[in-house]
Structures are given as structure tokens and as C-alpha cells.
Amino acid sequence: MSQKEIPYKIYLEESEMPTAWYNLRADMKNKPAPLLNAATHERMTAEELAGVFCEELIRQELDDQNPYYEIPKAIRDFYKMYRPSPLVRAYCLEEKLQTPAKIYYKFEGNNTSGSHKLNSAIAQAYYAKQQGLTGVTTETGAGQWGTALSMACSYFGLDCKVYMVKCSYEQKPFRREVMRTYGASVTPSPSMETAVGRKILAEHPGTGGSLGCAISEAVEKASQTEGYRYVLGSVLNQVMLHQSIIGLETKTAMDKYGIKPDVIIGCAGGGSNLGGLIAPFMGEKVRGEADYRFIAVEPASCPSFTRGVYAYDYCDTGMVCPLSKMYTLGSGFMPAANHSGGLRYHGMNSTLSQLYADGLMEAVSVKQTDVFAAAEDFARVEGILPAPESSHAIRVAIDEAMKCKETGEEKTILFGLTGTGYFDMLAYEKFHDGKMTDYIPTDEEIRKNFDKLPKVQ
Amino acid sequence: MSQKEIPYKIYLEESEMPTAWYNLRADMKNKPAPLLNAATHERMTAEELAGVFCEELIRQELDDQNPYYEIPKAIRDFYKMYRPSPLVRAYCLEEKLQTPAKIYYKFEGNNTSGSHKLNSAIAQAYYAKQQGLTGVTTETGAGQWGTALSMACSYFGLDCKVYMVKCSYEQKPFRREVMRTYGASVTPSPSMETAVGRKILAEHPGTGGSLGCAISEAVEKASQTEGYRYVLGSVLNQVMLHQSIIGLETKTAMDKYGIKPDVIIGCAGGGSNLGGLIAPFMGEKVRGEADYRFIAVEPASCPSFTRGVYAYDYCDTGMVCPLSKMYTLGSGFMPAANHSGGLRYHGMNSTLSQLYADGLMEAVSVKQTDVFAAAEDFARVEGILPAPESSHAIRVAIDEAMKCKETGEEKTILFGLTGTGYFDMLAYEKFHDGKMTDYIPTDEEIRKNFDKLPKVQ
Numbered sequence: 071m072s073q074k075e076i077p078y079k080i081y082l083e084e085s086e087m088p089t090a091w092y093n094l095r096a097d098m099k100n101k102p103a104p105l106l107n108a109a110t111h112e113r114m115t116a117e118e119l120a121g122v123f124c125e126e127l128i129r130q131e132l133d134d135q136n137p138y139y140e141i142p143k144a145i146r147d148f149y150k151m152y153r154p155s156p157l158v159r160a161y162c163l164e165e166k167l168q169t170p171a172k173i174y175y176k177f178e179g180n181n182t183s184g185s186h187k188l189n190s191a192i193a194q195a196y197y198a199k200q201q202g203l204t205g206v207t208t209e210t211g212a213g214q215w216g217t218a219l220s221m222a223c224s225y226f227g228l229d230c231k232v233y234m235v236k237c238s239y240e241q242k243p244f245r246r247e248v249m250r251t252y253g254a255s256v257t258p259s260p261s262m263e264t265a266v267g268r269k270i271l272a273e274h275p276g277t278g279g280s281l282g283c284a285i286s287e288a289v290e291k292a293s294q295t296e297g298y299r300y301v302l303g304s305v306l307n308q309v310m311l312h313q314s315i316i317g318l319e320t321k322t323a324m325d326k327y328g329i330k331p332d333v334i335i336g337c338a339g340g341g342s343n344l345g346g347l348i349a350p351f352m353g354e355k356v357r358g359e360a361d362y363r364f365i366a367v368e369p370a371s372c373p374s375f376t377r378g379v380y381a382y383d384y385c386d387t388g389m390v391c392p393l394s395k396m397y398t399l400g401s402g403f404m405p406a407a408n409h410s411g412g413l414r415y416h417g418m419n420s421t422l423s424q425l426y427a428d429g430l431m432e433a434v435s436v437k438q439t440d441v442f443a444a445a446e447d448f449a450r451v452e453g454i455l456p457a458p459e460s461s462h463a464i465r466v467a468i469d470e471a472m473k474c475k476e477t478g479e480e481k482t483i484l485f486g487l488t489g490t491g492y493f494d495m496l497a498y499e500k501f502h503d504g505k506m507t508d509y510i511p512t513d514e515e516i517r518k519n520f521d522k523l524p525k526v527q
Numbered sequence: 528m529s530q531k532e533i534p535y536k537i538y539l540e541e542s543e544m545p546t547a548w549y550n551l552r553a554d555m556k557n558k559p560a561p562l563l564n565a566a567t568h569e570r571m572t573a574e575e576l577a578g579v580f581c582e583e584l585i586r587q588e589l590d591d592q593n594p595y596y597e598i599p600k601a602i603r604d605f606y607k608m609y610r611p612s613p614l615v616r617a618y619c620l621e622e623k624l625q626t627p628a629k630i631y632y633k634f635e636g637n638n639t640s641g642s643h644k645l646n647s648a649i650a651q652a653y654y655a656k657q658q659g660l661t662g663v664t665t666e667t668g669a670g671q672w673g674t675a676l677s678m679a680c681s682y683f684g685l686d687c688k689v690y691m692v693k694c695s696y697e698q699k700p701f702r703r704e705v706m707r708t709y710g711a712s713v714t715p716s717p718s719m720e721t722a723v724g725r726k727i728l729a730e731h732p733g734t735g736g737s738l739g740c741a742i743s744e745a746v747e748k749a750s751q752t753e754g755y756r757y758v759l760g761s762v763l764n765q766v767m768l769h770q771s772i773i774g775l776e777t778k779t780a781m782d783k784y785g786i787k788p789d790v791i792i793g794c795a796g797g798g799s800n801l802g803g804l805i806a807p808f809m810g811e812k813v814r815g816e817a818d819y820r821f822i823a824v825e826p827a828s829c830p831s832f833t834r835g836v837y838a839y840d841y842c843d844t845g846m847v848c849p850l851s852k853m854y855t856l857g858s859g860f861m862p863a864a865n866h867s868g869g870l871r872y873h874g875m876n877s878t879l880s881q882l883y884a885d886g887l888m889e890a891v892s893v894k895q896t897d898v899f900a901a902a903e904d905f906a907r908v909e910g911i912l913p914a915p916e917s918s919h920a921i922r923v924a925i926d927e928a929m930k931c932k933e934t935g936e937e938k939t940i941l942f943g944l945t946g947t948g949y950f951d952m953l954a955y956e957k958f959h960d961g962k963m964t965d966y967i968p969t970d971e972e973i974r975k976n977f978d979k980l981p982k983v984q
Contacts, residue, residue, distance in 0.1 A: 077541045078607035084534045150535035151619065151910045162608065162682075180637045182912040182947075224907045225619075244952035250959050251906055449708055450681045453608045455639040490639070492949045495701035502707050 079156040080323040087154055088318040089141055091311050093130075094349045095421055096137035097356050100428055102307070102420035103395035105131075106382060111526050114392045121293050122300050126197040130308040137353075139311060141193075148192045148225060149315070152181035157323040158487075162451040164471070171474035173467060174331070175487040176320045176347065177454065182248070183218035185412075185457065185489030186343045187303050190312035191215070194301045195222035204297035205229030209259065209284030211238055212411030213245030214457075214489065215303030220252035231298075233259040233287045237278030238411075245493055259284040266290055281414075282401075285386040304340025304412075305385060305394075305419055313346025316486065321350045324484075331362060331484035333470055337462035338366040338375065338433070339412045341419030347486040348431075355430060364431040365470075366422065367462040369441070371509045372405040374398060374418045375426055375433035377516050382526040383417055393524055396423040400519025406509035409438065409497030412459040412488075416519075436465045437508040442501040444468050445491070457489040458497055536613040537780040544611055545775040546598055548768050550587075551806045552878055553594035554813050557885055559764070559877040560852035562588075563839060568983050571849045578750050579757045583654040587765040594810075596768060598650075605649045605682060606772070609638035614780040615944075619908040621928070628931035630924060631788070632944040633777045633804065634911065639705070640675035642869075642914065642946030643800045644760050647769035648672070651758045652679035661754035662686030666716065666741030668695055669868030670702030671914075671946065672760030677709035688755075690716040690744045694735030695868075702950055716741040723747055738871075739858075742843040761797025761869075762842060762851075762876055770803025773943065778807045781941075788819060788941035790927055794919035795823040795832065795890070796869045798876030804943040805888075812887060821888040822927075823879065824919040826898070828966045829862040831855060831875045832883055832890035834973050839983040840874055850981055853880040857976025863966035866895065866954030869916040873976075893922045894965040899958040901925050902948070914946040915954055 095101055105114040119128045130139065141149070160173040178186035198206050205228055210216030216232040223230035232254050239246055239258040249256050259279045260267040264287045270277065292300035303309065324331065334351055336344035344366055354360040366375055374397045384401040385391040398417040405414040418426075425431045438458075445461035447468070448454070456464060467485040474481050491498065500506040552558055562571040576585045587596065598606070617630040635643035655663050662685055667673030673689040680687035689711050696703055696715040706713050716736045717724040721744045727734065749757035760766065781788065791808055793801035801823055811817040823832055831854045841858040842848040855874040862871040875883075882888045895915075902918035904925070905911070913921060924942040931938050948955065957963040 078604075081538045147535075147618075151615075158608075161604075182906065182910055184949075221910060225910075243956065244949070247952040247956045247959065248912060248949075251903055251912060251955055253907065446708055449639065450678075450710065453605075453639055453678060453682075455705060455708060492641075492701070492705075495704040498708055499700065499704045502704065 076159050076327055078161060079158050080327065081156055082154040082319060082323055084150060086322055087146070087149065088315055088322065089146065090138040091141060092314040092318060092349050092353060093133065093137050093139060093311050094314070094353055095134035095307065097353050098424065099356065100424055101134045102424040105392040105394055106526065108384065108389060108393050111393070122289055124194070124197045124201050124203065124299050126200065127194060127308045130311055131306055142196060145193055145196050152188065153315070154319050155180060157320055160452055163448060166447070166451045167468065167471050167475065169471040169475040170478060170480045171471040172480065172482045173471055174482070174484045176316055177487045178316060179454065179457070179487065179490035183214055183221055184492065185214045185218070186313060186316060186346065187215045187218035188221060189315050190303065190309045190342065191218035191222035192225065193312040195219065195226050195228055198299060198301070199226040199228055203228070203299055205231060206299055206301045207231040207233070207288040207292040208301050208303065209233045209281060209288045211235050211281050213238060213242055213249070213493065214412060216254070216256070217245060217248050218303070219301065220249040220254035223254065224252040230254040231291060232256045233261070233284040235259055235279045235281055235284050242493060259287050261287060263287070264290045282386050286390050289390050304342040305415070305417065307419065307421055309342040310345035310419055310421060313342045314349040316343065316346040317349040317351060320347065320484065329482060332481040333363045333365065333483050335365045335367060335463050335466050335470070335483065335485040337413060337459050337486070337488065338368050338418065338422070339415050339459065341422040343486055343488045345419055345422050352425065352430065365466055366426070366431060366433040367466045368433065368435050369410055369413050369462065370435040370437045371511065372399070372414050373435040374416065376435045379520055380423060380427050381523050383523055385417060393526065394420050396420050397426060399516060400522055402519045402522050409494060410458040410462065413462065434466060436462055439501070439506050439508050441465050442498070442506060454487070455491045456487060457491045458494050460488040463487065533616050533784055535618060536615050537784065538613055539611040539776060539780055541607060543779055544603070544606065545772055545779065546603065547595040548598060549771040549775060549806050549810060550590065550594050550596060550768050551771070551810055552591035552764065554810050555881065556813065557881055558591045559881040562849040562851055563983065565841065565846060565850050565981070568850070579746055581651070581654045581658050581660065581756050583657065584651060584765045587768055588763055599653060602650055602653050609645065610772070611776050612637060614777055617909055620905060623904070623908045624925065624928050624932065626928040626932040627935060627937045628928040629937065629939045630928055631786070631939070631941045633773055634944045635773060636911065636914070636944065636947035640671055640678055641949065642671045642675070643770060643773060643803070644672045644675035645678060646772050647760060647766045647799065648675035648679040649682065650769040652676065652683045652685055655756060655758070656683040656685055660685065660756055662688060663756055663758045664688040664690070664745040664749040665758050665760065666690045666738060666745045668692050668738045670695060670699055670706070670950065671869060673711070673713070674702060674705050675760070676758065677706040677711035680711065681709040687711040688748060689713045690718070690741040692716055692736045692738055692741050699950060716744050718744060720744070721747045739843050743847050746847050761799040762872070762874065764876065764878055766799040767802035767876055767878060770799045771806040773800065773803040774806040774808060777804065777941065786939060789938040790820045790822065790940050792822045792824060792920050792923050792927070792940065792942040794870060794916050794943070794945065795825050795875065795879070796872050796916065798879040800943055800945045802876055802879050809882065809887065822923055823883070823888060823890040824923045825890065825892050826870050826919065827892040827894045828968065829856065829871050830892040831873065833892045836977055837880060837884050838980050840980055842874060850983065851877050853877050854883060856973060857979055859976045859979050866915045866951060870919065891923060893919055896958070896963050896965050898922050899955070899963060911944065912948045913944060914948040915951050917945040920944065
């Protein structure tokens with residue numbers, strides 16, 4: 071087939087949109103390790119999870135056999151409001167870099183949540199509604215996940231209770247107001263609404279809170295409120311399943327134009343966007359049908375893959391969630407102030423961890439100031455103002471394209487542009503003013519949390 | 528032709544994108560009145576304008592004969608980065624309203640400037656570059672125009688000097704940082720950089736500035752800096768010409784699916800987005816080929832069409848620009864604090880003014896709290912968080928759809944959704960907290976500025 075002229079943006083027709091999510095685990099020879107009960111270290115059962123999570127989502131979480139899940143019509147209809155997202159050929163960036171590489175990015179920021187988070191939020195809200203629940207709880211740090219969930223709950227008429235880390239609640243009033251616009255109740259955490267919140271406030275009056283504390287409050291609230299469950303925006307395999315929509319659309323669009331990527335790059339915090347982007351490509355790789363290079367990009371300040379250990383660990387600092395086997399810096403690891411709030415997580419999705427352990431994926435860490443320099447370069451030529459998280463992938467895509475310039479190779483580079491940076495302008499301001507610093511933890515700081523890993527036999 | 532199934536979003540192919548702007552004035556029987564020299568009240572010549580404006584833009588401004596301007600390839604390439612914008616069928620809004628009306632909106636917010644402003648910014652930057660200029664100056668209030676121009680100048684390697692009304696500069700640091708990301712120099716106005724700025728600061732120490740003052744500073748700076756000109760984001764007919772891309776894309780998309788709108792609605796500040804949206808449809812109307820209802824929506828706090836007079840007036844409070852014949856509240860009219868910064872303009876584009884005077888278009892004014900109620904309803908079902916300006920059109924689109932519900936008419940309603948409200952969350956917060964008030968000027972307040980209109984024979 072002769073290669074068609076590639077437009078700047080490839081939008082699939084509605085009729086070409088995926089109708090099923092892809093569960094990569096089904097095709098993996100080495101399956102990710104199962105979740106364990108934090109107290110007994112026994113394999114978690116659906117029954118144990120049912121008090122906190124929605125039933126269908128538990129089924130998806132525990133299923134490493136079934137390769138496809140049909141996307142319910144109500145979710146596909148919602149997807150049609152903001153999807154398909156464009157696959158963009160970065161002609162202007164290529165021109166600026168003077169590289170022979172061909173660069174593509176899948177842009178997930180064109181919706182009000184500003185990121186890919188909405189892909190899973192709408193699915194989780196749907197299953198909660200189907201189960202007859204009246205509401206869900208969650209935590210949010212920077213606010214993208216909380217915004218996405220608020221939108222999804224508003225659409226299905228569910229109550230949405232968000233515990234927002236108190237310092238973010240105060241520093242990011244705009245995010246909070248977006249959530250309120252969608253009818254969510256937003257509580258600064260720690261709060262007096264929960265036992266764990268009251269305990270923390272008694273011990274640490276005036277604390278700005280933490281994600282770990284907010285998770286604990288959200289889980290407590292869900293488990294003690296009739297008709298409520300708790301939902302989570304990353305890390306879990308159910309989230310990665312929903313996010314496979316990113317990769318499936320990308321692959322359909324690329325196949326349509328006869329494009330095959332050589333390198334696929336994504337930023338990695340909890341891992342859901344990266345996992346979603348690579349899913350169908352990695353599926354081909356693990357089935358032996360095609361080969362691709364995959365690169366996970368993480369901040370040097372929170373380097374789970376590149377400096378962590380592969381072990382069972384707590385998913386949350388409050389230790390209320392099950393144990394997951396993953397690359398981790400230890401649940402007690404406190405990442406330094408870093409403006410990529412979405413990447414400040416001590417662990418990593420268990421599926422991606424297994425793939426990395428098996429050598430099927432690479433990982434690199436990058437410094438924050440280098441990331442913002444790439445973000446600004448990208449914004450100026452491609453128009454889009456990227457989120458700091460997404461800009462980790464931009465940094466490495468540019469680095470790879472510059473290597474092609476040296477070698478003359480015409481590689482095809484694909485990266486995930488997960489979101490926009492409109493609510494991150496304080497970070498951009500620091501960068502413009504030369505006040506942004508890079509923090510790289512010492513070996514001692516990294517190792518000290520390893521001792522506190524649960525001793526799983 | 529049988530009507531195809533209408534997707535949620537209609538995206539044109541790149542090959543279907545307009546290659547020429549449409550100059551509505553060429554087809555109007557009653558042409559808009561010409562610009563006059565503010566001192567002599569004689570018709571402005573291209574030579575007189577050349578010290579302040581770019582040559583090609585002056586040609587476009589003064590031309591009411593040539594119906595089409597080919598869009599230069601460099602601009603079409605830039606358009607491809609964020610256009611075509613989607614024409615959205617508001618299925619979810621229709622469902623919520625339970626109306627038999629079919630509602631469509633053209634969404635211009637999916638770019639980093641957050642609005643349609645980029646359509647003209649890139650054209651103006653291009654012509655400045657073609658003329659061999661090194662930079663442009665402009666003013667910005669809320670910051671959308673300044674952002675758009677920064678992006679455009681960054682793309683073509685032009686200096687961009689933005690005078691930002693000081694109170695906005697301080698209250699909207701995020702907008703300022705977006706402009707800095709694109710390399711613009713942003714100066715709070717009034718400043719010590721210009722004679723007019725120093726004069727105002729001496730007379731009013733500590734003033735928060737005004738748009739009128741910022742215009743005066745930008746014009747002074749442009750006329751006194753070698754290789755610089757001044758550019759403007761609305762009101763002028765050249766801007767409306769560039770914004771015709773909105774209407775042309777919309778019409779192509781509607782024709783493709785056999786859709787004919789009955790009512791076309793847009794918000795009106797300076798008039799450029801409304802003028803751009805309606806241009807090809809109004810062209811058919813003035814040529815007698817088809818009929819449509821057009822509705823301009825303005826804030827009750829700044830009602831140029833509905834309570835102003837049709838007369839020659841100054842375009843700016845500083846009275847440095849030419850006189851334009853338009854619906855105006857008088858250049859001394861100070862609109863009350865209103866969160867739709869983009870609609871706080873005392874006058875109106877001269878072409879739209881002539882159309883309104885000739886009875887070819889209707890106008891309504893709406894109250895701010897009603898506008899935010901519509902914005903929130905829309906956000907919850909359609910996902911997009913609209914700008915307050917755009918929400919004026921939403922308000923009237925909903926009102927028209929509800930009339931259809933009463934009468935049972937299956938009208939097709941089209942409105943322009945000009946942008947997103949991510950930087951307007953303080954206004955949303957006021958609305959959520961019940962602290963937003965409506966201000967409607969008294970007849971006395973409206974009339975008192977009419978006495979100061981220039982006496983043009």
C-alpha cells in the first residue's frame with residue numbers, strides 16, 4: 071500500500087472508534103503478581119474488596135485471562151463527546167529540531183478534565199451507577215482526577231465526594247471550583263468528617279495534608295456510607311484497562327495510514343496512561359507479532375522504575391489498601407516538591423512492573439528543569455501548552471529525535487501527550503523566573519524506605 | 528438526499544478546510560460606514576493608517592468590494608495545528624432539555640489561547656512578518672487576545688509586546704505566564720515606558736489601569752518603535768474577515784450532512800466571533816439566496832446593540848484610534864464589573880452595526896447570573912466548561928430550544944461556543960457561592976455618554 075499523505079491531525083470516524091477495551095494481561099506469559107491482603111498476605115478475593123470497590127470493577131481488576139471487555143454503550147456515547155482524541159503529526163516540532171525522525175503524539179487534553187483521566191472516570195462512574203450505588207468517594211492531589219470524576223458523576227447523576235489534599239485545596243482554588251461546577255462536594259483533607267482525619271488533625275494541628283491521608287479518608291467514608299464505594303484514578307489494572315482506549319485509537323489511526331512506530335514513549339506516575347497507550351502495541355510484542363521499543367519516563371525526583379525495587383508494597387501511605395507487587399520506592403517515600411503532581415507516586419502499576427522486570431520495556435528518569443525546557447519548546451511550535459507530567463514524555467521524544475538527527479535514522483516516534491498545563495502556571499512561572507530547582511534523592515534517601523517494605527513470603 | 532446519521536462531532540478533513548476568507552461587506556447592499564479621521568472627520572486613508580497598522584491589514588480593513596481573500600499557505604498550515612474545530616451536535620443538552628430542537632455548536636476553545644482569537648492573531652502576525660516588521664504591540668484585558676497573539680508571534684519569530692491592564696496583570700497571573708511561555712513581554716499598564724503611561728501614573732498614582740489606557744500605550748509604543756506596528760483582536764473588519772473561517776467551516780460541515788440552521792446565535796463584544804460565524808450564512812441572506820434568523824447576545828451590563836445609538840464614535844477611551852460608525856454606549860461608558868471581560872466594550876463592529884440597523888439581525892441582552900446558570904447546565908451535560916462570554920450564546924440557545932419545546936417546532940439551532948472558562952474560575956466561584964450580582968445600567972447612566980459623541984456632519 072502506498073503511504074497516504076499524513077494530515078497534521080488524524081481523527082477517527084465515530085464508526086472507527088474501539089468498541090472494546092483491551093486487557094493486556096490476558097496475553098502476557100508472565101502475569102502480574104496478584105494483590106495480597108495487607109494483614110494476612112493472602113491473595114485478595116473479590117469478596118474482601120467488595121466493601122470498598124464496585125463489583126464489576128473488582129472483576130476487571132482480578133481478571134488476567136479475558137483479553138477484551140466490550141465498552142458499554144452509555145460509555146461509548148460519553149466518549150463520543152470528547153473522543154476520538156487526535157493523533158497529531160508533529161510537523162512543526164520536526165521542522166524546529168531539523169530531525170529526520172517522524173514524530174507523532176496522541177493528545178488527551180482536549181476535554182475539561184484536561185487529561186486522559188476522564189477515560190476511566192466515566193467507566194468507573196458507570197459501573198457504580200449500574201450497581202445501584204448513590205455515590206462514590208475519591209481523593210485528589212493536583213485535581214485532575216477529581217475533576218474527571220466530578221464530570222463523570224454529574225453525567226450519571228451520582229454523588230461525588232472528593233477529599234482534596236488541603237494545601238492543594240488552598241493553593242489550587244480553580245481546580246476546586248471546576249469540581250464544584252460539576253456538583254462535586256470537595257473537602258479539604260484532613261477533615262473532621264472521618265475518624266482518621268480527626269486523629270491526624272489532633273496529632274498534627276494545621277497540617278497541609280497528604281495524598282496518603284486523603285486516600286484513607288476517602289476509603290473510610292466509602293466503607294461507612296450506605297450506597298457508596300471508593301474509586302481510584304491510576305495504579306490499578308482496571309484503570310489501565312479503560313485507558314487502553316488511548317492505544318487502541320492510536321493503533322487504528324496508525325494502521326489506517328500505514329504507520330508503524332519504532333519507539334513509544336509515555337510518562338509514568340501510577341502508570342495508567344502509559345499502560346493504556348502501549349497496551350495494543352505491547353500485546354503484539356508479547357504475542358511475538360511485532361517489535362517496538364517502549365520507554366517509560368519518570369521524574370528524577372521520584373524514580374520508581376529506575377531506582378526502586380520490585381517487591382510487594384503498600385499502595386498508599388495510610389496502608390489501608392491491598393499489597394501490590396511493583397517497582398516501589400517504599401510507601402514511606404516522600405517525593406520532594408515537584409510540580410508534576412501526577413507523577414509523585416512511590417509505586418507503579420503491577421502490569422507495567424512485570425513488563426519492566428521482564429525486559430520488555432525501558433525506563434529513564436529526567437530532571438524537572440529539562441522537562442520544562444522541553445515543554446516550552448514544544449508549546450512554542452506545536453501550540454499546545456502541555457502539563458508538566460506530559461512534558462516528561464516530550465523531553466524524551468525530543469531526545470530520541472535528536473539522536474536520529476545524529477545518526478540520520480528516520481525513526482517513527484510516538485508519545486502520549488496526556489494533558490494540558492493551564493492549571494500549572496505557577497510552575498511555569500518558577501521556571502521562567504529561574505527559580506525552579508532539580509532535586510535528585512541521594513542513595514541513602516532512596517534506600518531508607520526499603521527496610522519498611524512488608525515482609526511477604 | 529437522505530440525511531446521514533449525524534455524529535456527535537463533525538470534523539472536516541484537511542482537504543475540506545476553507546482556502547479563502549469571506550469578506551461579507553462585498554455582498555452587502557448597504558456597506559458599513561467608512562472609518563473617519565478623529566481630528567478632521569475626513570475618510571481615513573491607507574497612508575494615514577500606515578504608521579500604526581500593517582499594510583496588508585489596512586488593505587483588508589478598507590476593502591468592501593473583494594469577496595474572497597486567499598488564505599496564505601503559512602496561515603493554513605498553522606490552522607491545521609488546531610483546526611478544523613469541531614461542529615458538535617449537542618445530543619446531551621437536547622436530551623436534558625427534552626426539546627424537539629436540534630442544537631449544534633461550533634467549538635473554538637480547543638487551542639491554548641482558549642478561544643477563537645487565534646484565528647486572527649496568526650493572520651495579523653503573518654502579515655507583520657511579511658512586511659519585514661520585527662515586532663507588534665497590543666493591549667489585553669482578560670488576556671485571551673494577548674495569549675493568542677503571543678502564540679502567533681512565537682510561531683513566526685516576531686517580538687510581541689503586550690500591555691496588560693494592571694489589575695488583570697495582578698489578578699490573572701496565570702494568563703500572564705502563558706504569554707511569557709510563548710516569549711511575549713508583558714507590561715502592566717499604565718507603565719513608565721510610554722508618555723501616556725507616565726502622564727496617567729502622575730495624575731492617578733496607584734491606578735489599576737483600563738483597556739483604554741492600555742490601547743493608548745500600545746499604539747504609542749508601536750508608532751515610536753522602528754519596525755513595530757499595533758494590532759487589535761476585535762472590532763475591526765479585518766478581524767471579522769479572518770474569523771470568517773469559523774462560519775465557513777461550519778457551513779461546509781452542515782452542507783456535508785444536509786443540515787440547514789434556522790437560528791444562528793453568537794455572543795457579541797466587539798463582534799468578531801459573531802461576525803465570523805454568521806458571515807457565509809448572512810452572505811446568502813443579503814444575496815437573497817436563503818433566509819436565517821441571527822441573534823446577537825450581549826450582557827445586560829454593556830448593551831451596545833439593545834440600548835446604544837448608531838453613530839460615529841471613538842473606538843477607544845483614549846481617542847487615539849479613528850472614528851467608526853457603530854452601535855455604541857459612548858466611549859466614556861464604563862461597564863460595571865462583569866466577568867465576561869471580552870464583552871465589556873462600549874461599541875461594536877461596524878459591519879454588524881449596519882446589518883443590525885438594516886434589520887437583518889436581532890439582538891438580545893441577558894443577565895450575568897442567568898448566563899452562569901446556563902454555563903453550569905451546559906458544562907454538566909456537554910462536558911465542556913465554557914467561558915463566560917461564550918455562555919451568553921448558550922443562554923439564548925437554551926431559551927430558543929425551550930420555546931421549541933413549548934411549540935413543538937423541530938428547529939435547528941446553531942450557536943458559537945467561542946472558548947473555555949479555565950481562567951475564569953473566580954467568577955464561577957462567585958456564582959457557586961451566591962455572591963454574583965446582576966447590574967443593569969439605568970437609562971440615565973446610558974444616556975449621559977451620548978452627549979460626548981463626536982459631532983460628525
